[in-house]
Amino acid sequence: MARTAHALHILVKHQEQAKDILKQIQKGSKFQTLAKKYSSCPSGKKGGDLGEFRQGQMVPQFDKFVFSGEILTPTIVKTRFGYHIIKTLYRT
Numbered sequence: 001m002a003r004t005a006h007a008l009h010i011l012v013k014h015q016e017q018a019k020d021i022l023k024q025i026q027k028g029s030k031f032q033t034l035a036k037k038y039s040s041c042p043s044g045k046k047g048g049d050l051g052e053f054r055q056g057q058m059v060p061q062f063d064k065f066v067f068s069g070e071i072l073t074p075t076i077v078k079t080r081f082g083y084h085i086i087k088t089l090y091r092t
Contacts, residue, residue, distance in 0.1 A: 003055040005066045005091035008048040009084045010034060011041040018076045018083035025074050031087055040082070048087075067091055 008031055012018050021034050032047025043050055055067050059079045066088050069075055074087045 003067060003092055004052050005055070006052045006089040007050050007066050008032070008035065008087045008089065009041065009043065009050060009062075010039040010048050011044070011082050011084050012038055013040065013082045015076070015078070015083050018085055022074060022076055022085050025085070031074065031085075062086065 010018075010021055010031070012021065017038070021038055024034060025031055032049075035044045035046075035048030038044070039048055041048070055063060057063070058066065059081070061077055061079045062084060065075060065077045065086055069086075069088060071088050071090065074085050077084045077086050
């Protein structure tokens with residue numbers, strides 16, 4: 001059976017902006033509110049919610065973090081699309 005995960009993300013073009021957003025999250029700002037404000041991904045309208053997806057559906061760097069990184073700890077990951085702040089909610 002394929003592994004699945006559920007994640008939120010915020011996509012921005014510049015590393016400095018990603019770092020600034022991550023700092024805001026660490027200071028207590030709501031992830032979903034910042035996603036709606038800053039994310040260039042259509043999922044931003046849903047608070048960055050990507051829903052549940054299978055391993056291998058996302059670009060390699062994104063996939064690797066979601067399926068092996070920390071759960072519930074927002075982290076910056078660079079892909080060909082830009083800089084993602086990813087928060088993995090769970091994985092199976």
